[in-house]
Amino acid sequence: MSRALTATQGRPIRRALAAVTGLALLATGCGSPAGSEQASGPVRITVWDGQSDAAAKSIAKLVARFNQAHPDIKVILESGAATADGMLPKLTAALTSDAYPDIAYLYGSWAPNLARNPKTADLTQYAKDPAVGWADFWASEREAATVEGKVIGFPAVVDNMVVLYNKKLLAKAGIEAPKPDWTWDDFRAIAKKTTDAGSGTFGTTWAISGGEEAVWGLWPLVWQAGGDVLSPDRKKAVFNSAAGQQALGLLRGMAIDDKSLYLDSSPAEKGQKLFESGRLGMFLAGPWVLPDLQAAKVDYGVAQLPGTNGNHETVSGPDNWVVFKHDDRRVKAATTFLTWLTAAEQQLEWMKDTGSLPIRESITKLPGYQDYLTKYPGIEVISTNLANAKRVRPPTTRYPRVSAFVAEAIAQTLLGKADPKTALDEAAAKADAALAVPGS
Incomplete structure (x- = not known):
């Protein structure tokens, strides 16, 4: 499911508002408007993270750090669904309105379904930006995030059995x-x-x-x-x-x-x-x-x-941070955030907090990587085992x-x-x- 990190969060259903002014608030999970109010000031984007326990604490810490260092972007973190397993049906329902997020944590096996939705962003050009370091992700991750040549998100987690x-x-x-x-x-x-x-x-x-x-x-x-x-x-x-x-x-x-x-x-x-x-x-x-x-x-x-x-x-079941379209500013802001979040330095901190595997080859060359291996006995065997993950489930x-x-x-x-x-x-x-x- 990827199996990866299963989660246990919930999220209340938003009530519909009748007033015209209230309708402008039906946006992406945080009550921010989907259109005109985003024309100036910080770009507000919502992330459905689907994490629990140590992973939820770690992503919240990283988001807070990003927001502090990037005053032009405001990332709003929400759980999205009661479990990571339930994220797809929750998102599918949200995509019928404007109440869908800018980014959602989703299993890689769901990519074919998501790629067909017109509200899923095409990040193919963004992936070519040298700052993203697309080639630094493992091949299985790039495959899981790409459907018929269309990149729909950034690798989030890679695992193996x-x-x-x-x-x-x-x-x-x-x-x-x-x-x-x-x-x-x-x-x-x-x-x-x-x-x-x-x-x-x-x-x-x-x-x-x-x-x-x-x-x-x-x-x-x-x-x-x-x-x-x-x-x-x-x-x-x-x-x-x-x-x-x-x-x-x-x-x-x-x-x-x-x-x-x-x-x-x-x-x-x-x-x-x-x-x-x-x-x-x-x-x-x-x-x-x-x-x-x-x-x-x-x-x-x-x-x-x-x-x-x-x-x-x-x-192996690579998972993705999938990006959805509201407007160009928000898509660009989403890719800026994900480029930062998936960078080697942030990922090593995430790995130390959660026990996740390195999603980039460059992470294994960082000075703190040995501390990560020491913290999680046996993790080096699992990391090395990525070489035995030669196929993904049918796309x-x-x-x-x-x-x-x-x-x-x-x-x-x-x-x-x-x-x-x-x-x-x-x-x-x-x-x-x-x-x-x-x-x-």
Whole structure:
């Protein structure tokens, strides 16, 4: 979702005003006018940040610093939606009126939907400005922010999936820490050995709640085995290939035969809580959970994903700061703010506050980068693992529906209600029907 940093904020619904003077106040979340009052004085722009906890505090601190140093621009920070997951529907509703923000934090997988909206700004020319340093962003981030040649935003967060393991549980089971060349057979064996039904301890966990959190962990197994999600033209589902069946078959064996897989049906992600409480041997996640693990004082280690025939490909979910059009002044102000926010110095501070990965290569060369690595044990493994993030999820507006069908197949299989082939074939048939709809 990108998974990246999930958030938990809310925002009240604004009441409509009947008076003509009141109508001028229906603007971008802060009550500022969308037109004439912005012709002079500081340009006011609204940002829906979608962050919580340490991330929310960090972005607020940075915005305050920007406002102080840039008196010609006033950035108004709002949460935008109850969660980062809910940002797209909230924004979609706002775009039907003038109550939409200038900038919003949005998952990279939503870019195809956003690029089609005429209120989404085209930043292609801005990205060519040397001050932006577009080439300094990782390639996967640039790809996630660009749809058919149109740049719609700036990279916000980059992540990737790794395996976090509980050092104490592995040692108790007489298991050595995962080696760089470990395989999925090794992963299954470790999960089985660290499972203890008597104490309610499981080897690992998998979501069956029906969301993307159930699906995105499956794609690395499929890719490693030579498969893919969709055909190159994105018109047909191919995840039900032998590679897909092998991937889901592994998980089914762990869930049904080994009983080493905790099936997490909670949208609140109980699996992470189990890991924090010492009742989960391994946890597939990324950098966004490290602050939580440190707060819970978990003695954890980090390893890249197990591999298939030496291929340790992982999945990454870059997120974007997407810019929306009100007028030219505000678009320009938005790009000025984002150029500053995504600069290496500000990003290193954000990374130290949140445990996020470097979105620019130049960040790794700053003097304070070593302090960041020291603060978050294991983060260097995750950062290095960006080299194994070779593909992004299919850039199609129909991906959310495809994902939902696959999530259903995963749940049915892990609950023992279907075999991998049958479940994936049914999901592929539904996906093909969705992909056949014009405009997908």
